[in-house]
Amino acid sequence: MQSNNSENISGKGTLIGMCNPLIDIIATVDQDFLNKYDLKANDAILAEDKHFPIYDEIVEKFNVEYAAGGAGQNSLRGAQRLLPANSTIFIGCAADDKYGKKLKEAATADGLETAYCLDPSAPTGTCATLINGYNRSLVTNLAAANNYKFEHLKSAEIWSKIEAAKIFYITGYFVTVSPQSILEVAKHAAENNKLFCMNISAPFIPQFFKKDFEAASPYWDVLFGNETEAEAFSDSFGLGTKDLKEIALYISKLPKANAARPRMVIITHGPKETIVAINGEIRTFAVPKVPLEEIVDCNGAGDAFVGGFLGQYVFGKPLEKCIDAGHWMAGQVIRRSGAVYPEGDLTKYFD
Numbered sequence: 001m002q003s004n005n006s007e008n009i010s011g012k013g014t015l016i017g018m019c020n021p022l023i024d025i026i027a028t029v030d031q032d033f034l035n036k037y038d039l040k041a042n043d044a045i046l047a048e049d050k051h052f053p054i055y056d057e058i059v060e061k062f063n064v065e066y067a068a069g070g071a072g073q074n075s076l077r078g079a080q081r082l083l084p085a086n087s088t089i090f091i092g093c094a095a096d097d098k099y100g101k102k103l104k105e106a107a108t109a110d111g112l113e114t115a116y117c118l119d120p121s122a123p124t125g126t127c128a129t130l131i132n133g134y135n136r137s138l139v140t141n142l143a144a145a146n147n148y149k150f151e152h153l154k155s156a157e158i159w160s161k162i163e164a165a166k167i168f169y170i171t172g173y174f175v176t177v178s179p180q181s182i183l184e185v186a187k188h189a190a191e192n193n194k195l196f197c198m199n200i201s202a203p204f205i206p207q208f209f210k211k212d213f214e215a216a217s218p219y220w221d222v223l224f225g226n227e228t229e230a231e232a233f234s235d236s237f238g239l240g241t242k243d244l245k246e247i248a249l250y251i252s253k254l255p256k257a258n259a260a261r262p263r264m265v266i267i268t269h270g271p272k273e274t275i276v277a278i279n280g281e282i283r284t285f286a287v288p289k290v291p292l293e294e295i296v297d298c299n300g301a302g303d304a305f306v307g308g309f310l311g312q313y314v315f316g317k318p319l320e321k322c323i324d325a326g327h328w329m330a331g332q333v334i335r336r337s338g339a340v341y342p343e344g345d346l347t348k349y350f351d
Helices: 031-036 054-061 071-080 098-109 143-147 156-164 172-176 179-191 204-208 210-215 227-236 244-252 301-313 319-333
Strands: 015-018 022-028 044-046 064-069 088-091 126-132 135-141 167-171 195-199 222-226 264-269 272-278 281-285
Touching: 015 071, 015 179, 022 054, 022 098, 031 126, 054 126, 064 071, 064 098, 071 088, 071 167, 071 172, 071 195, 071 301, 156 179, 167 172, 167 179, 167 301, 172 179, 172 204, 172 210, 179 195, 179 210, 195 301, 204 210, 204 227, 222 227, 222 301, 227 244, 227 264, 244 264, 244 272, 244 281, 264 301, 264 319, 272 319, 281 319, 301 319
Parallel strands: 015 088, 015 167, 022 126, 044 135, 167 195, 195 222, 222 264
Antiparallel strands: 022 064, 126 135, 264 272, 272 281
8 A cells, every 4th residue: 555645846935834833942851840830750741820930930040042932833843844945834922022922933943934824812822941960840831822713724825825835734723713714624635635734743632622623633634642632532423433443544534524645544652653545555664773772851742753754755755764764754743842843954864
């Protein structure tokens, strides 16, 4: 079985991503600082009122790095590292404030063109990535990221970018923000035989946002997910199985708006084999082993996989090459704190 991707569709603005943009503020902190904010090692939480001062405080007290975060933006940054300049555009909601400027600077440094909807009613979304030894704690304030407006998508400036693009990647998280925008892009992709990709993103998406998530299902050309997300899908849709191959095959056979493209479902499972369902068949791909002592932080590995995959898919590479690139990018990210990619020219690692 071969991938259905045989056309090189690279070019300016080829790949558009939509998700919730966050500025990741990465710092190494001591245990006393974690205790001050009641934070646990290797946890990920949404900020409560007591956590809001944390973002400015880590900037004041520690040496920090900034990265253009949020799952979708992480993936597009990875894809852009494998693509010609100006290949990617990211759409989401931020604010015209100090962290919004940092966000744009960080995204631009990784080669993304940003097309943010600027919301004056809330600050830019932030994620404190706090490193303590081999542990990390994430504290996220979505803020403006929650406020994307459909009117921004349909503006002449932004919609012209949608019309020019060839591939769309939208995370499941965006279902909680603007399902109307997802369907508008999805329908455009189907009507024009463009590639529409989504990610389950988190177990709570099919569990608690089933209606809006399911509404996009006829338009999925590629659906990404991991094992816990796939199992949550199975539970929510009453499949009665935890077998990842069965779940992937089921999703691949759901009704589809654009019959010209077979649906591809890709389920990652950490160091275990990656599962791909397409054309009624299952393929599995071994994940290259990363020595345990080299693993720093698994946060962002799934985002990096998508970035690597799409970074090769754009060129019409065979499925095997796309999966290999996804595995390689994920393997690089887990050797670093946060969703941070290696410096330098990454295209040299791929033929």
